[in-house]
Amino acid sequence: MEDKTSGSPPNTRVIQDSALSGSNSKRISFRAPQAPFTAKDFSYGKLLGLGSYSKVVQATKKDTGVTYALKIMDKLHIVKENTLNYVKLERILLDQLDHPGVVQLHFTFQDAHYLYMGLECCEGGELFHQIQRKKRLSVDEARFYASELIDIMEYLHGQGLIHRDLKPENLLLTRDGHLKVIDFGSAKSINNFNGLVDIPDDKGCTLVGTAEYVSPEVLDGQPATMGTDLWALGCIVYQMLVGRPPFKCATEYLTFQKILNRDFEFPEFLSAEARDLIDRLLDLDPSRRLGVGADGFATLKAHSFFQGTEWSELWKSPAPLVAPPPESDIEGETTDDEDNELHPDWAFAHLEGVDKLTNKLEVLNVNKPEESSNISSYESDRRFKDSTDSGHRSTVHARSCFYYKRVSREKNTISRSVEKCRSCFLEAVRQSARLFCMVLWNKLLLRYKPILMISVVKEHEKLSSGKRILILTGKPSLFYIDPRRMSRKWEIMWSDNADEMSVHVKNDRVFSIYTPKRMYYFEDEKSLAWRWKNIIERVQRKQRAQAIQETRVPFIDH
Numbered sequence: 115m116e117d118k119t120s121g122s123p124p125n126t127r128v129i130q131d132s133a134l135s136g137s138n139s140k141r142i143s144f145r146a147p148q149a150p151f152t153a154k155d156f157s158y159g160k161l162l163g164l165g166s167y168s169k170v171v172q173a174t175k176k177d178t179g180v181t182y183a184l185k186i187m188d189k190l191h192i193v194k195e196n197t198l199n200y201v202k203l204e205r206i207l208l209d210q211l212d213h214p215g216v217v218q219l220h221f222t223f224q225d226a227h228y229l230y231m232g233l234e235c236c237e238g239g240e241l242f243h244q245i246q247r248k249k250r251l252s253v254d255e256a257r258f259y260a261s262e263l264i265d266i267m268e269y270l271h272g273q274g275l276i277h278r279d280l281k282p283e284n285l286l287l288t289r290d291g292h293l294k295v296i297d298f299g300s301a302k303s304i305n306n307f308n309g310l311v312d313i314p315d316d317k318g319c320t321l322v323g324t325a326e327y328v329s330p331e332v333l334d335g336q337p338a339t340m341g342t343d344l345w346a347l348g349c350i351v352y353q354m355l356v357g358r359p360p361f362k363c364a365t366e367y368l369t370f371q372k373i374l375n376r377d378f379e380f381p382e383f384l385s386a387e388a389r390d391l392i393d394r395l396l397d398l399d400p401s402r403r404l405g406v407g408a409d410g411f412a413t414l415k416a417h418s419f420f421q422g423t424e425w426s427e428l429w430k431s432p433a434p435l436v437a438p439p440p441e442s443d444i445e446g447e448t449t450d451d452e453d454n455e456l457h458p459d460w461a462f463a464h465l466e467g468v469d470k471l472t473n474k475l476e477v478l479n480v481n482k483p484e485e486s487s488n489i490s491s492y493e494s495d496r497r498f499k500d501s502t503d504s505g506h507r508s509t510v511h512a513r514s515c516f517y518y519k520r521v522s523r524e525k526n527t528i529s530r531s532v533e534k535c536r537s538c539f540l541e542a543v544r545q546s547a548r549l550f551c552m553v554l555w556n557k558l559l560l561r562y563k564p565i566l567m568i569s570v571v572k573e574h575e576k577l578s579s580g581k582r583i584l585i586l587t588g589k590p591s592l593f594y595i596d597p598r599r600m601s602r603k604w605e606i607m608w609s610d611n612a613d614e615m616s617v618h619v620k621n622d623r624v625f626s627i628y629t630p631k632r633m634y635y636f637e638d639e640k641s642l643a644w645r646w647k648n649i650i651e652r653v654q655r656k657q658r659a660q661a662i663q664e665t666r667v668p669f670i671d672h
Contacts, residue, residue, distance in 0.1 A: 238291055
């Protein structure tokens with residue numbers, strides 16, 4: 115039953131009563147207990163990360179000036195997706211783990227809608243971004259990061275924990291360049307860590323992790339083992355040295371096939387030591403991987419690739435230089451909080467029709483709706499302009515359809531005359547909307563045709579999330595526009611080279627586009643993330659093939 119007094123959304127009270135607590139927490143002395151904070155106690159900076167039900171933003175406590183990475187989790191989504199146990203698990207692990215390579219949890223708090231975790235802020239960013247900015251890491255850099263990751267893994271495995279989602283995006287760098295592992299929501303305990311006998315393990319035999327780093331035994335439906343993390347280590351070492359994951363294809367299915375068949379190649383520039391290390395980590399049999407067994411980590415550390423590493427002084431030794439982000443990632447970011455006011459059901463008539471919208475539209479006053487049923491495109495455009503200029507909201511025009519949702523708070527105020535002409539009114543709105551869309555889109559997009567793909571997305575930047583229309587044309591050109599203004603346009607720098615422009619999919623909705631100048635984070639409301647990735651990469655391949663064809667000497671028929 116909903117709590118009427120708390121002001122909480124339905125189904126979130128269970129989180130307020132038990133999240134970050136429960137039977138486990140009664141036996142645990144938390145180092146970072148819940149704090150009496152609110153979201154207003156912080157000033158917010160850039161967006162640091164984006165998940166399926168959470169985002170991580172840079173947040174500074176106003177009274178102390180201390181900066182944290184604030185993880186903000188949506189309660190409704192947690193309840194809907196039944197992920198509360200994993201949130202609790204991550205909170206407990208982050209609180210109890212004690213290692214210089216594990217991100218530190220400082221505090222937690224919550225409100226009616228969100229759960230918050232105040233984490234140590236790692237100002238160096240993701241290891242993934244370092245690889246991207248440097249194209250690939252030097253052998254010394256890769257050796258250093260691999261050594262620290264091995265030390266972290268040895269600690270976690272010694273605690274009976276398997277991370278299960280190790281990847282460069284989950285490895286952050288501190289200001290001085292040392293590694294920190296994050297994201298323990300998929301972790302698995304094999305010997306009841308700290309006496310926690312009821313850590314959930316219903317994901318033990320299911321697919322957990324990111325496609326390019328998933329081990330073959332997990333793809334076969336077998337339980338994750340210590341060897342699962344060692345497989346991920348092999349993928350990460352390869353990516354650091356080569357600049358891309360060893361198993362990477364256009365779709366998840368093809369990626370999984372490459373993993374199951376162990377289908378990858380070593381570039382010629384890789385040293386024999388690096389090849390041997392990766393080869394022994396990427397063994398299809400998890401029991402034979404380098405690092406497995408009682409003395410596994412000692413054997414792994416003794417590998418020739420790590421010759422000269424001072425393991426006892428690892429966290430005190432100087433780290434590689436952290437490459438700063440491009441200037442466009444620091445300055446010139448455009449945010450528009452007004453986009454949050456956009457109607458949530460925005461749709462394009464020429465793509466999906468307007469019936470869904472107009473069925474939700476209710477009005478209080480309609481002036482002769484039949485007049486709008488048969489009007490020209492020019493007249494529709496003129497009436498739309500006149501009505502917005504004069505401010506008369508009663509006129510039936512397309513803006514009523516797309517920008518307003520008139521809902522009567524008192525149903526009895528709707529007159530009978532309105533009820534009688536409701537069907538006529540809706541038909542007028544549909545026609546008016548179609549005409550308006552035709553005029554508007556002809557003006558805006560005529561010069562960009564053919565349009566290969568278009569959809570409504572949320573662009574995530576800093577703390578705000580704004581509605582955008584993402585468009586790919588056959589030019590090729592990739593850009594997005596502000597649907598509130600229909601004129602403001604941001605161009606994404608196109609490149610046929612996959613090393614200069616690439617698409618990375620986090621899940622069906624969330625994807626990112628990486629360019630040398632900037633990283634773009636999008637969430638597709640229709641779960642078209644993989645379709646965006648596939649079509650962009652297909653256009654890139656087509657352009658590369660066309661460029662090769664054009665460089666050939668043409669045949670001249672005498």
